[in-house]
Amino acid sequence: MRSTPDKATDFEKTSKPAPGPEHRRSFVIKAIALACGAIATLSPFAAGVWTYLDPLRRQSKASTFIRVVSLGSIPDDGIPRLFPIVSDRLDAWTGFPSEPIGAVYLSRENGSPQVKALSAICPHAGCFVGISAPSDCFRCPCHNSSFTLSGAMIQPSPSPREMDTLDCQIDESGQVLVKWENFYTGIATKVPRA
Template sequence: MSDTNHAPDRRNFVTKAAAVVVGGLISVVAPVAGLFTVFDPLRRKSDTRGLVRVASLASLPESGEPRKFPVLDTLIDAWNKTENVPVGSVYLQKTGDNTVRVLNSVCPHLGCSVGYNASSHGYFCPCHRSSFALDGAIADPKSPSPRGMDELEAIVKDGEVWVKFQNFRKGSPDKIPV
């Protein structure tokens, strides 16, 4: 009779030991996974925007006339990742066989969209009549713009134009990134 009393105790011991092990694992793994999720945005770089592919070099005219292109980037905001979001636009101008000039299409005066005027070979802001030369410099000394158009960094790699897109503070004579 003593043998039958020990058998259920052994079975209960194995069940209880398994429950303690599984419970222990759950109580450790779940909080650790939760901490990784909560602190995930802090592990990422704060500046996720680097070089963005804008266009192919072949899409630019050989004449050097600028063309306007949208800038589409991947935005990461905390836990959300959204691809191909329009973040602005730029003018690309072929300046050599493998070189380009990139100008932000926003007027440095108050942020209006600058247009290209092919007949005058320059840029024009319709909001306050700022005018800019083909290289982005202020064309009219009476222009209300405090500085020329903002030139951006770019590289040409494998026939593709990659731009480091960024905006700058409006109304300031200094080029201050925002």
């Protein structure tokens, strides 16, 4: 037996091999696997965040004229008639084709082609107003706001302003087009919602 250790065998046992091509290949493979895993993990997350935030970044489109009814369907007796506003509606991600989005009172005077449009939404709290037959006026069932058939307030009234008028026009085919807008309720000035 030898008392002195063999230097060659001790050196082989304690020393690590110099990094060679095998060690570098294993590092590159691990780095590529890590990058692929990160892409596979973050891609659905990024797509989800994009989808969630996309409708919030879109600007609401400006109000457009919506075809409501033909001019011949509105009697020229000066009494307002209620007509639905039907249009495609987009609620963030979901589209609703040809859905009622509001209502409008249309009226015209004797023989006149001019049409007056009043929103059927009460400017006080946003309830739908109806025509009260006995008193020939508009009445809001929520808080008893009253308006003349031309849309003016009847005092006393909790409503801060008259009924909201809407722009309307008649196209060459005799269709009545109304520029549908929702307005803020409870304030004295008519401010359109975005």
